[in-house]
Amino acid sequence: xxxxxxxxxxxxxxxxxxxxxxxxxxxxxxxxxxxxxxxxxxxxxxxxxxxxxxxxxxxxxxxxxxxxxxxxxxxxxxxxxxxxxxxxxxxxxxxxxxxxxxxxxxxxxxxxxxxxxxxxxxxxxxxxxxxxxxxxxxxxxxxxxxxxxxxxxxxxxxxxxxxxxxxxxxxxxxxxxxxxxxxxxxxxxxxxxxxxx
Amino acid sequence: xxxxxxxxxxxxxxxxxxxxxxxxxxxxxxxxxxxxxxxxxxxxxxxxxxxxxxxxxxxxxxxxxxxxxxxxxxxxxxxxxxxxxxxxxxxxxxxxxxxxxxxxxxxxxxxxxxxxxxxxxxxxxxxxxxxxxxxxxxxxxxxxxxxxxxxxxxxxxxxxxxxxxxxxxxxxxxxxxxxxxxxxxxxxxxxxxxxxxxxxxxxxxxxxxxxxxxxxxxxxxxxxxxxxxxxxxxxxxxxxxxxxxxxxxxxxxxxxxxxxxxxx
Numbered sequence: 001x002x003x004x005x006x007x008x009x010x011x012x013x014x015x016x017x018x019x020x021x022x023x024x025x026x027x028x029x030x031x032x033x034x035x036x037x038x039x040x041x042x043x044x045x046x047x048x049x050x051x052x053x054x055x056x057x058x059x060x061x062x063x064x065x066x067x068x069x070x071x072x073x074x075x076x077x078x079x080x081x082x083x084x085x086x087x088x089x090x091x092x093x094x095x096x097x098x099x100x101x102x103x104x105x106x107x108x109x110x111x112x113x114x115x116x117x118x119x120x121x122x123x124x125x126x127x128x129x130x131x132x133x134x135x136x137x138x139x140x141x142x143x144x145x146x147x148x149x150x151x152x153x154x155x156x157x158x159x160x161x162x163x164x165x166x167x168x169x170x171x172x173x174x175x176x177x178x179x180x181x182x183x184x185x186x187x188x189x190x191x192x193x194x195x196x197x
Numbered sequence: 198x199x200x201x202x203x204x205x206x207x208x209x210x211x212x213x214x215x216x217x218x219x220x221x222x223x224x225x226x227x228x229x230x231x232x233x234x235x236x237x238x239x240x241x242x243x244x245x246x247x248x249x250x251x252x253x254x255x256x257x258x259x260x261x262x263x264x265x266x267x268x269x270x271x272x273x274x275x276x277x278x279x280x281x282x283x284x285x286x287x288x289x290x291x292x293x294x295x296x297x298x299x300x301x302x303x304x305x306x307x308x309x310x311x312x313x314x315x316x317x318x319x320x321x322x323x324x325x326x327x328x329x330x331x332x333x334x335x336x337x338x339x340x341x342x343x344x345x346x347x348x349x350x351x352x353x354x355x356x357x358x359x360x361x362x363x364x365x366x367x368x369x370x371x372x373x374x375x376x377x378x379x380x381x382x383x384x385x386x387x388x389x390x391x392x393x394x395x396x397x398x399x400x401x402x403x404x405x406x407x408x409x410x411x412x413x414x415x416x417x418x419x420x421x422x423x424x425x426x427x428x429x430x431x432x433x434x435x436x437x438x439x440x441x442x443x444x445x446x447x448x449x450x451x452x453x454x455x456x457x458x459x460x461x
Contacts, residue, residue, distance in 0.1 A: 052366050068366070076363040080381040089377055090367050133367065 004029045006066045006140050006170045012050065013059030020046055021193040023060070030066075030138065033171035035181035036191045043193040044174040045073055048142045051172070066138030069169065073144040075126040077114040083125050084110040092132035100128045103161040105154040119149040124158055131165045139169035146173065147180060159183060246429040255433040263413070268437055271332070271415040272445070275402035278333035282340025282398060283391050289341065290348030311342035319405045328409045332416070335405040336398035343397060347390025351383035388453040395449055399442050 007028040014021040020043045028034060036044050049055045051062055052070045077086050083106065087097035098110045104124040114122055127146065150158055163184065171186060181188050212220065229248050236247040246254075258264045289307060292299035310318075319335055326334045356379055364374040406416020415434055422430035 054362055054366070070366050072359075072363065072366075074359060076359050078360065078377060078381070081377070089369070089373070129367075 002029075006030050006032075006064070006138055007051065007172075008063045009051075009060070010063070011060035012047075012057050012062065014043070014046060014050060014055065015058050016046070019194060021050075021057075022195060024191075024193050025060075026189075028140065028170045028172060030170055031168060033173070033184055033186035035173045035175060035178075035184075035186040035188045037178070037188050038191040038193065042191070044191065045144055047191070047193070048144050048172070048174060051140070051142060064140065066140050066170070067136045068140050068142060069130060069133055069166070070142040071127065071130045071144060071146050073148075075114070075122040077122060077125055077129070079114050082111050082113055083117075083128070086114070086125065087129050087132045090129055090132050091134045097128075097132060100131050100161070101125070103131070103157070103164075104128045105157045120151050120154070123147070123149050124154065127158055127162060131161060139166065141166045141169045141171045141173075143171065143173035143175070145175055147175070147177075243426055243428050246432055250429050251432040251436065254429040255436055258430070258433055258437075264437075266413045267415050267418050268441060270411075270413045271403065271406060272441060274332040274406075274411075274414070275336045275399050276445075278336025278338075278402060279340050279395055279398040281333070282337035283344050283394065285337065286341040286344025286394070287348050287387065289345045290352060293345070294349060294352040307342045307345050310338055311346070315339065315401045315404055316408075319401075319408050322405075323409055329411050331409045332402040332405040332411065332414070336402040339401040340391075340394040340398045343394040344387070344390050347393075348383060348387050351386035352379075355386055356382040385453075392446060392449050392453060396442060396446055399438075399445065403438055 005027055007026075009024060009026040012021055012024045013019065024047070026034075036047070038044050046055060048070065050057055051064070052068050077083075078089070081089070083101060084094055084097045087100060088094055092100065098107075101107065101110055104127055106121060106124055106128065109117070109121070109125075114125065117125065123146075146162070147155060147158065171184065173181065173184070173186060175181065178188060232245075232248050236242075236245045239245045242250060289299075289303055293303050293307075294300075315335070318338060319331070322331055322334055322338070360378050360382070361374065364378050369377065403416055403419075406414040407420050408416070410417040410420055415438060419431060419434045419438075422428075422434060
């Protein structure tokens, strides 16, 4: 594989109650940013799950040359731990966890539990946890509807924090909002997961 | 008139503490009066002693060191058995959940223990286990399948697949996944299963004491009171069993509540 390539998807197929993805190919280079656009239920999230290794393809293959950093469509915070603990569990020091929380507009919320937060705050906490993942040389950032529920007042803050942390990574994002793709300079790609699409 | 849509339990919970206390006292007095009336109707202390006589007998017993020794040792025996049973039951649940071989081997045994009547189990165990250890053994044997069942159920459906995926993607080790995801997920179910098992272990442990009669035990005292036709003493010892049972269940329930709050 070319030194510059971080991910190569080749003729990928996946079936779930019938074919969902068939013969899909995509190559992503280091630092490249792509935003996948397709109608709901067409397999965008499934593609991210396949890349993250959470699903097994029925055909084709995915070659990765780097670490996956995945922001799930759901927040998936551990409800029995405080936000600080949720962040330190992925490797951050307590001080760093509090700083990152402040970066996404959650200053003073380190000791709160997820069920004390609004939907948008939980999303910001999930992004803060993603930011706290250990830095490695080659990273592939997978973002599934990353800014859902985040209010306009804190959106810039969150986007800046994400940009700072993952400036050198390759990005593959799924979002319905094209302006988010433009905000990060991502190339919008109409994903054709099935031959007839 | 339209029937009320709120349940009795819901209405009970909305009462003020003072009103709840008054209700509780009223219910207590009602049953005590009924007991007194029945006792007067029967007219024989040997068959149904009046509540006042039972209270007097209880106070007399409580004034002796033997009473506290018997109650303390019975409690100790049952709690030791319950603790062992809870640990073994939880370990069995993890074993049967994660290993097909252990599932095949242990599940029929655990189901059988659950189905065997306590009295048969005590008589059988009397052959294998020495008298002093029998109540603990029986308490453990009764707690194991109950804890196993509740923890197994929690492992089956109480651990979120989404959180397990998150742990896998974010590089949690197996130990971290267990401590941060699996254990907190099953903790509330485990604790409520343990509370139920405690009540059962207590009753079975005392039943075992009645049959095997270890020295300094509530069971032995109950049996000898029965043999000497000291019915007020039988009632007084039974009241002791009830009070201790309610006491330890209350303590464990408080611990569960506290654990639930801390565990979120």
